[in-house]
Amino acid sequence: EVQLVESGGGLVKPGGSLRLSCAASGFTFSHAWMTWVRQAPGKGLEWVGRIKSKNDGGTTDYAAPVKGRFTISREDSKNMLYLQMNSLEIEDTAVYYCTTGSRRSGSQSPPIDYWGPGTLVTVSS
């Protein structure tokens, strides 16, 4: 059974930093493209960024609002995904989901098959 469990959320002041972690199990983590998605309170879903498998180059992509402030990394030996968040802004307040999916034939990228329960990040003074 695929399991994704986020941790590291909490209250942080504007301009501060926080690192989220995601523990993965039940699938071959090293082969997976891993994505962070967030959801501000009462709002919709927002794609934050993704890291490809090392086999596919291990590259990262970010949404414009977080580019240059957030960094996604992975530790395949521990089945762990990370989101380092710097220069946090009030607008970064959200539940952050760790997600993954399986690529289907004909598609370069996978849909999101699996979601963690999420971890809440609150940016407030």
Add this chain to the structure above:
Amino acid sequence: IVMTQSPATLSVSPGERATLSCRASQSVSSNLAWYQQKCGQAPRLLIYGASTRATGIPARFSGSGSGTEFTLTISSLQSEDFAVYYCQQYNDWPPETFGQGTKVEIK
């Protein structure tokens, strides 16, 4: 790519049919997914590839469309189907954009 869902809210009686729309600002081919999110829960994948049901999804959920126009149909709404539904394109990134959501509520 901007994804636009309509309507924002859909009021439907149990047993009735619900039709949700999603429009992309440019073609996303068939790389379109639909998700269901209930209050306080993580989203769940319903449809991928515009029309393929994910594992364990009941047959009353169906998706159609390609290019820029997509539809999610729930043929006969059950009580557990009242939720928010999101479409997402995964054809072009970054980012792989979501629509703003359609809330399906009890009429």
